[in-house]
Amino acid sequence: MAFLSDRMARIKPSPTIAMTTRAAELRAEGRDIISLSAGEPDFDTPANIREAAKSAIDAGQTRYTAVDGTASLKQAICAKFQRENGLDYDPAQITVGTGGKQILFNALMATLDEGDEVIIPAPYWVSYPDMVLLAGGTPVIVECSLEQGFRLTPEALEAAITPRTKWLILNSPSNPSGAAYDRDQMKALTDILMRHPDIWILSDDIYEHLVFDDFRFVTPAQVEPALKDRVLTMNGVSKAYAMTGWRIGYGAAPTPLIKAMAKLQSQSTSNPCSISQYAAEAALTGPQDYIHDSRAVFQRRRDLVVAGLNDCRGIDCPTPQGAFYVYPSIKDLIGKTSAGGTTITDDEAFANALLTETGVAVVFGAAFGLSPHFRISYATSDAQLSDAIARIQSFCKGCS
Ligand SMILES: Cc1ncc(COP(=O)(O)O)c(C=O)c1O
Numbered sequence: 411m412a413f414l415s416d417r418m419a420r421i422k423p424s425p426t427i428a429m430t431t432r433a434a435e436l437r438a439e440g441r442d443i444i445s446l447s448a449g450e451p452d453f454d455t456p457a458n459i460r461e462a463a464k465s466a467i468d469a470g471q472t473r474y475t476a477v478d479g480t481a482s483l484k485q486a487i488c489a490k491f492q493r494e495n496g497l498d499y500d501p502a503q504i505t506v507g508t509g510g511k512q513i514l515f516n517a518l519m520a521t522l523d524e525g526d527e528v529i530i531p532a533p534y535w536v537s538y539p540d541m542v543l544l545a546g547g548t549p550v551i552v553e554c555s556l557e558q559g560f561r562l563t564p565e566a567l568e569a570a571i572t573p574r575t576k577w578l579i580l581n582s583p584s585n586p587s588g589a590a591y592d593r594d595q596m597k598a599l600t601d602i603l604m605r606h607p608d609i610w611i612l613s614d615d616i617y618e619h620l621v622f623d624d625f626r627f628v629t630p631a632q633v634e635p636a637l638k639d640r641v642l643t644m645n646g647v648s649k650a651y652a653m654t655g656w657r658i659g660y661g662a663a664p665t666p667l668i669k670a671m672a673k674l675q676s677q678s679t680s681n682p683c684s685i686s687q688y689a690a691e692a693a694l695t696g697p698q699d700y701i702h703d704s705r706a707v708f709q710r711r712r713d714l715v716v717a718g719l720n721d722c723r724g725i726d727c728p729t730p731q732g733a734f735y736v737y738p739s740i741k742d743l744i745g746k747t748s749a750g751g752t753t754i755t756d757d758e759a760f761a762n763a764l765l766t767e768t769g770v771a772v773v774f775g776a777a778f779g780l781s782p783h784f785r786i787s788y789a790t791s792d793a794q795l796s797d798a799i800a801r802i803q804s805f806c807k808g809c810s
Contacts, residue, residue, distance in 0.1 A: 417544060420543040420544065421540040421544055422540065424536050424540075425773060425774075426448070426536055429761070430445060430448045430771070433765070441769055442769050444770050444790075444794050444801070446771060446786045446788070446790065447771045447787060448787055449585060449787055450652075450789060451652040451789050453700075454652060455651060455653050455656070455689075456651060456693075456699075456700045458692055459651060459653065459692050460689070461692075462688055462691070462692030463656075463688060466688035466689070467685055471688055472684060474680060474681055474684070475684050475687060477676045477681055478507065478668070478671065478681070479681070479687060480687050480688075482691055483506055484506065486691045487499075487506070487660050488501060488504060490645075490694045495629055495643075496632055497643070497662065502665045502668065503662050503663060504660060504661070504662055505662075505663075505668045505671050505672055506659070506660045506681075506682055507659050507661070507671075507675060507679075508657045508658070508659070508683070509646060510644050510645065510659030511659065512659060512675070513642075513646075513659045513661040514538070514541060514644060515541055515544075515545075516671040517612060517642050517667065518542055518545040519545045520671050521545075521576060521577070522546055522576060522577075523546060525547075525548060525574060526547045526576040527547065527548045527549075527550045527572060527576060528550065528575075528577045528578075528579060529550045529567070529571070529577070529579065530542070530550065530779075531562040531580070532552065532554060532778065532779030533560060533584070533587050533775065533779055534581070534778055535585045536777055536778060539779070550572075550575070551779050552567070553779070554780070555780070556726070556728060556739050560584065560728075560737065560780075561595060562599065564601065564602050567599055567602050567603075571606055576608075576610060577609065577610050577612050578609060578612070580611060580612070580614065580630065581613075581614040582596070582613075582627075582628075583627075583730070584617075584733060584735075585616075585733055585735055586735050586737050586773070586785035587730060587735065587737040588730020588731060588732055588734075588735045588736060589730055589731060590617075590730075590731040590732045590733075592625070592626070592628065593626070593628045593633060597634065600634035601634075603634075603637060604636065604637065609640070610641070610642065611641045611642070612644065613629050613630050613631070613641060613642070613643050615643060616644070616645060616648065616649050616650075616659070617649055618650065619649075620650075620705060620732045620734060621732040622731060622732060623709070623731075625732065627732075629643055631662075639664050642661050642663040642667065643661065643662045644659065644661045645659070646660060647659075647690045647693045649734075650693075651693040651701070653690070653693065656683070656686040656689055657683060658682055658683075658686050658687060708734050708788070710792070711788040711789075711792060711795055712730065712734070714788075715727075715786060715788045715795055715799065716736060718799030718800075718802075719736065719786075722807075723742075724740060724742040724746070724806050725739070725742075725802075727739075734787055734788050735785050735786065735787055735788070736785070737775070737780075738786075739783050740782050743782075743809055744756070746810060748767060748805065748808060748809050749808030749809070752767075756774075756776065756782060757774040757782040758774040760774065760782070761774035761784055762774075763805075769801065770798045770801050770805075772784045772785060772786050773785045786798075
């Protein structure tokens with residue numbers, strides 16, 4: 411009898427974490443490495459949020475809380491949905507977990523049976539397919555090319571639906587492409603879903619606040635209120651308030667799903683960290699200046715990175731609407747050989763050669779289900795970004 415379960419054979423470790431670890435190892439060996447592989451803001455958590463956490467400790471808020479979040483945090487989340495998304499939820503329709511990741515995990519574990527299908531547009535966030543597989547479901551990947559703006563079309567959605575489809579996962583703005591759906595594009599998808607009453611929609615809104623230029627963020631339950639009773643709207647404080655380490659995410663959905671998710675959480679992690687919950691409440695109810703300030707910084711960096719990459723021979727980098735990633739194509743570099751002698755057979759070979767020859771760590775597109783691309787996270791300083799772009803430019807110049 412094998413010691414490890416069959417379940418473990420279905421999944422792989424996160425490729426983005428693997429790349430970040432590899433970059434850290436090379437740095438520890440003394441190499442000059444620029445890591446553009448991590449998906450987290452490089453800013454500190456705002457001071458008012460840190461203060462709220464310290465006060466929570468001093469006030470003795472250090473015990474177990476209700477399994478899926480304190481009453482006051484759930485109230486703050488309801489107010490957030492009302493204020494920012496025009497969505498009315500009551501606290502019984504809210505769940506809080508250890509990061510948005512746990513909300514997704516709970517929802518899939520609570521609803522998927524063997525053979526249930528989940529439609530996942532590619533490029534996708536690396537954890538979606540593996541979470542579906544862990545829960546016993548079947549990921550149905552729909553490739554959304556650069557030419558389509560990396561967005562799912564209504565035709566492709568319709569074609570992917572079968573009698574086994576249980577969920578569609580939407581992530582706007584997207585990790586890894588930064589692509590986002592405007593109201594019309596979202597409505598075109600919700601119109602299809604209105605004709606398929608058994609399909610639920612999991613909307614991962616974690617990058618909601620990182621949208622640029624005049625782009626207006628929308629979420630499915632807001633665009634089509636008639637779908638609200640089969641939407642799980644997931645969000646969290648990690649990316650919006652530079653709180654990745656605090657581990658607070660939340661979801662809003664019909665009460666029976668919320669109850670099932672809480673039951674699961676009660677038998678796994680119990681409540682998310684009590685202190686982090688008080689910090690998240692301060693984030694949602696306090697001043698929102700950080701969101702505006704960080705958005706301006708990320709927009710400037712996006713423009714720097716897109717312009718620099720489009721100056722690289724063989725790279726085509728579209729301008730994303732949001733998040734802090736770009737997802738350029740390296741189609742024109744496939745088959746070429748780098749100055750260091752590596753044949754660029756695919757995007758993994760490209761990312762490995764780039765790391766070895768220039769010290770720039772990026773994540774290859776195959777990890778996100780759409781090749782030949784790579785992902786850069788520009789959540790790092792302008793100086794690091796300029797240095798990285800110069801190295802990528804010289805790497806591309808050396809390819810023949
Ligand atoms: C698309 C997407 N969803 C969810 C998450 C999870 O965020 P967290 O668990 O930190 O709240 C991430 C983090 O990288 C993400 O990129």
